[in-house]
Amino acid sequence: MNEDERAELDRLVPGPARPELSADRHRLLRGHLMSEIRETKPARARRGRLGWVALPALAGGLALALALTNGGGDGAPAPQQQARQAPQDTQAQPAPQQSTGTLNAAPVGALQLLSQAADTAAGKPDPKPGKGQFVYVESLVxxxxxxxxxxxxxxxxxxxxxxxxxxxxxxxxxxxEGQGQGGKPNAPEKVKPGEPAPRADGGMWLDPNTRPGLNAPTYAYLATLPTDPDALLKKIYTETKGMGPGPDQEAFVTIGDVLREQIAPPAVSAALYRAAAKIPGVTVVDDSVDASGRHGVAVARVDGGIRTEWIFDPKTHEFLGERTVVAAEGNDFGKPGTVTGHSAVLASTVVDQPGEEPQQKNA
Known part of the structure; x- marks a missing residue:
């Protein structure tokens, strides 16, 4: 291809709609799919058998990059699992919406479930962590x-x-990630200037987060968010503008990322659930299963033929985890009902030191 042809191709084919993940953000969300995007460096790919590429898993920030492009790899992939068949939504899925930013109420079933989850979140004690403490989250993915x-x-x-x-x-x-439960331990990485010495427990250091935001929040940042659902959702749309497949889906997965791997003050957590109820296209799935095998009822949203489900305990309305499922025929990722990824939150609390595990786990 000559230079003129290349220039014409560049003119006709637009560049990517969103920037790549920064190295810091990738280190934080390593091993998952559909990047949350912050800055410059591309996400690293997992290696494995030639020809395999990652499927949408845990939509949003926790995401896998395109992967598996050489045969050397870290070893053969795990044996294939039978995909679970997902139940149908209890609400008919609305037609895909263009960029909205409007604050529309969800169908009654989803609105009720999210309101119950909000009430549960609001009733929890505020951990009020100190500046020197750490949010600890343990999960299966x-x-x-x-x-x-x-x-x-x-x-x-x-x-x-x-x-x-x-x-x-x-x-x-x-x-x-990976130690003791069928996964591979974190690969050792080159120590960066200012980084502490490698950890004896195999843990990977995560850079200090000096510029927190919705796509890489700290507890302190989340504590500053508005607790009015309309104001909160407007902020989410504003700060994620231009990211992801569309504003509504990006808002949905942004909230999901916070639920899965952070802790927020109770009033903010409740506001996040109530804000999610205002995102167009949100429905209910009567039965979903998290990565630990727990059944629950889910709030879901379909985008690009993939349904992202937030799973809640049907009695307590506690957040259990997340699942992504193929929702439409003709999808490259499999037949409808094919599970493309799932997670389960096992513990979330505040501790004094990185690497410290709590005596009692509070899911």
Whole structure:
């Protein structure tokens, strides 16, 4: 291709709609799909068998990059799992919407469930962590992949993920993923200037978060958010403008990322649920299963033929985890009902040191 042809191609084919993940953001959300995007450096790819690429898993920030492009890899992928069949939505899915930014109420079923989840969140005690403390979240996560050549899809076995995040972002955090539950331990990385010495427990250091935002929040940042749902949702639309497949889906997965791997003051958590109820296209799935096998009722939204589900305990309305499922025929990721990824929150609390595990786990 000559220079004139290349210039014409550049003119006709637009560049990417959103920037790549920064190295810091990727380190924080390592191992997941559909990047949350902040700045310059591209996300690293997981390696594995030639031909396999990542499927949408845990939509939004926790996301896998395109992967698996050489045969050397870290070892053969885990055996294929049978995909679970997902139930149908109890509400008819509305036609896809263009950029909205409007504050529309969800269907009654979703509105009721999110209101119940908001009430549960509002009734929890405020942890009021100190600046020197850390948010600790333990979860099980499982990701999907598909073989380009054969069309075969699979979800890897769930593995343990632990993360410690500085409450105010001023200190180094820690990520431990894979140890002891079927996953691979974090690969050692080159020590950066100013980074603490490598950890004996195999944990990976996470950079201090000096510029928190909705796509990489700290507890201190979340504590500053408005507790009025309309004002909060407007802020989410504003700060995520131009990101993701569209404003409504980006708002939905942004809230989901906070639910899955952060702690917020009770009033803010409640406002996040009530804000989610105002996003167009939100429905209910009567039965969903998280990565630990717990059944629950889910709030869901379909985008690009993939349904993202937030799973709640049907009695307490506590957030259990998240699942992504193929929702439409003709999808490259499999037949309708194919699970492309799931997670389960096992513990979330505040601790004094990175790497410290709580004596009692509070889901």
């Amino acid at each position: 499982a990701f999907g992949s598909s073989n380009i050549a054969t069309g075969e899809s699979k979800v890897d076995p769930a593995h343990r993920r632990q993360i410690w995040l500085s409450v105010d972002g001023s200190q180094w955090g820690v990520l431990k």
